[in-house]
Amino acid sequence: MSRLARALGLAPDDLAPVARLGAVHAALGAATAAADALVQASFLARVGADALPWVLVLRAGLSPLAAAVYARAGRRATAPVLAALAVLGGAVVATLPLTMGLGAAGLIGAYAAHEIASSLLTMHWGVYLLDHLEGARARRAVAPVYAAARGGAALAGVALGLLVPALGARPVLVAAGALYLLLVPLAWLPRRHAEAVPLALDPSEPDEAPARGARRGWALLRRSPLLGALAAATVLLVLVRILLRYRQQAILDALSEGELVALLGWYAAGANVAGVALQLLITGRVLGRLGVGRTNLLYAGATLLTHVGLAFGGGQLGWALAARFADGELKHALKTPVSPLFYDAFWGADRVRARAFVLGAVSPAAQLAGALALGALVAHPATAGWAAGAGISLAALYVGVSAWQARAYDAARARGSLRPRGGIGDPLPAGSVEGGPGPAEGGRADGDAKGERENGT
Numbered sequence: 001m002s003r004l005a006r007a008l009g010l011a012p013d014d015l016a017p018v019a020r021l022g023a024v025h026a027a028l029g030a031a032t033a034a035a036d037a038l039v040q041a042s043f044l045a046r047v048g049a050d051a052l053p054w055v056l057v058l059r060a061g062l063s064p065l066a067a068a069v070y071a072r073a074g075r076r077a078t079a080p081v082l083a084a085l086a087v088l089g090g091a092v093v094a095t096l097p098l099t100m101g102l103g104a105a106g107l108i109g110a111y112a113a114h115e116i117a118s119s120l121l122t123m124h125w126g127v128y129l130l131d132h133l134e135g136a137r138a139r140r141a142v143a144p145v146y147a148a149a150r151g152g153a154a155l156a157g158v159a160l161g162l163l164v165p166a167l168g169a170r171p172v173l174v175a176a177g178a179l180y181l182l183l184v185p186l187a188w189l190p191r192r193h194a195e196a197v198p199l200a201l202d203p204s205e206p207d208e209a210p211a212r213g214a215r216r217g218w219a220l221l222r223r224s225p226l227l228g229a230l231a232a233a234t235v236l237l238v239l240v241r242i243l244l245r246y247r248q249q250a251i252l253d254a255l256s257e258g259e260l261v262a263l264l265g266w267y268a269a270g271a272n273v274a275g276v277a278l279q280l281l282i283t284g285r286v287l288g289r290l291g292v293g294r295t296n297l298l299y300a301g302a303t304l305l306t307h308v309g310l311a312f313g314g315g316q317l318g319w320a321l322a323a324r325f326a327d328g329e330l331k332h333a334l335k336t337p338v339s340p341l342f343y344d345a346f347w348g349a350d351r352v353r354a355r356a357f358v359l360g361a362v363s364p365a366a367q368l369a370g371a372l373a374l375g376a377l378v379a380h381p382a383t384a385g386w387a388a389g390a391g392i393s394l395a396a397l398y399v400g401v402s403a404w405q406a407r408a409y410d411a412a413r414a415r416g417s418l419r420p421r422g423g424i425g426d427p428l429p430a431g432s433v434e435g436g437p438g439p440a441e442g443g444r445a446d447g448d449a450k451g452e453r454e455n456g457t
Contacts, residue, residue: 022148029149031179045257056371058112067360086183094177126340143284150275157268229408238366251320293406307391
């Protein structure tokens with residue numbers, strides 16, 4: 001077992017919690033991959049890529065309300081919230097065959113509902129993960145835990161490729177919805193670290209009334225330079241991904257529903273196997289060497305390269321799948337494991353508010369703006385040319401803002417304005433020893449003795 005731990009970049013006592021969290025994330029990855037392929041294939045075959053702006057507008061309009069409800073409920077115990085969100089996600093997918101009978105409007109609504117449920121699960125997973133892993137362990141464990149999700153997605157892709165040609169899409173949709181229900185018992189499987197206190201409050205105001213606490217949290221977020229960088233990068237990421245999604249869906253639009261489901265199923269299997277290899281062999285090592293901010297910057301560079309390829313690739317199917325990989329599996333392997341680590345800079349209760357603000361307010365606003373702009377592009381006769389130029393320009397800007405985000409994170413850690421030095425996800429300062437004091441005055445590094453937690457990690 002120690003050899004396995006070393007191969008994964010883990011300490012021997014990390015294996016049990018990583019295995020438990022990996023089981024949860026594998027089930028989530030399988031359910032999400034199957035649902036994404038089935039919902040998108042049904043939408044493209046029956047409605048078409050040109051209706052994507054309506055999905056994005058509907059999602060942008062409803063996401064803030066969903067995020068507000070989550071921000072209130074998410075501060076409670078994380079396991080029941082994860083189970084409730086899983087039931088919601090499964091219900092949306094399992095009832096898709098019924099919404100097909102409502103025509104284009106029903107499928108647009110179902111696609112938007114699936115997107116909102118998936119975003120809530122993503123939003124909460126980062127909080128759930130940090131609630132079960134203390135600082136040093138989280139930095140080591142994030143790559144294998146996320147690799148488990150890619151493994152689950154690969155198995156789901158193989159199942160789709162085999163089952164859909166034999167059974168058709170509708171029975172498999174019900175089965176995909178049932179996959180989400182596996183998360184209900186699994187949500188309680190990981191055991192929190194013995195010293196961990198879930199979503200600990202700022203000790204300077206332990207008895208603060210809930211309303212005042214919420215106002216204080218939002219005030220902290222508004223004046224946080226790191227949050228400003230996170231919000232700006234999120235806006236650009238949303239716009240870059242909207243164009244990636246539209247351009248690849250416009251190419252895939254030419255295939256039938258059955259061909260799409262089979263193609264996307266086998267694609268999911270191969271792409272997620274590649275994602276597992278990337279996460280296990282590369283992501284953890286890159287994160288340990290470069291830190292949070294610079295690892296995050298690599299994904300931004302990949303989106304720029306993909307948009308350049310789409311612009312000059314002549315609408316080939318290979319570039320459509322490359323765009324899908326950049327928008328999905330590469331993001332899951334390289335970007336998604338890193339994103340929650342930025343929020344370790346906030347106290348536990350503020351961590352929920354921060355993720356709800358960025359993912360539930362900033363992201364939907366960017367989605368609305370992007371959907372309206374995309375709608376204008378779709379109506380324009382020179383859509384393809386405009387989309388190509390806009391994609392390259394926005395991706396280049398995203399690279400620059402991601403560099404700013406990395407600097408803002410480093411500056412926040414150096415100032416200690418959000419949390420003491422020694423947070424997770426970055427190399428330890430020179431001269432410090434993991435598990436011992438760093439050079440900051442009175443600071444303590446990750447994984448300190450007795451598992452003392454900084455700021456609710």
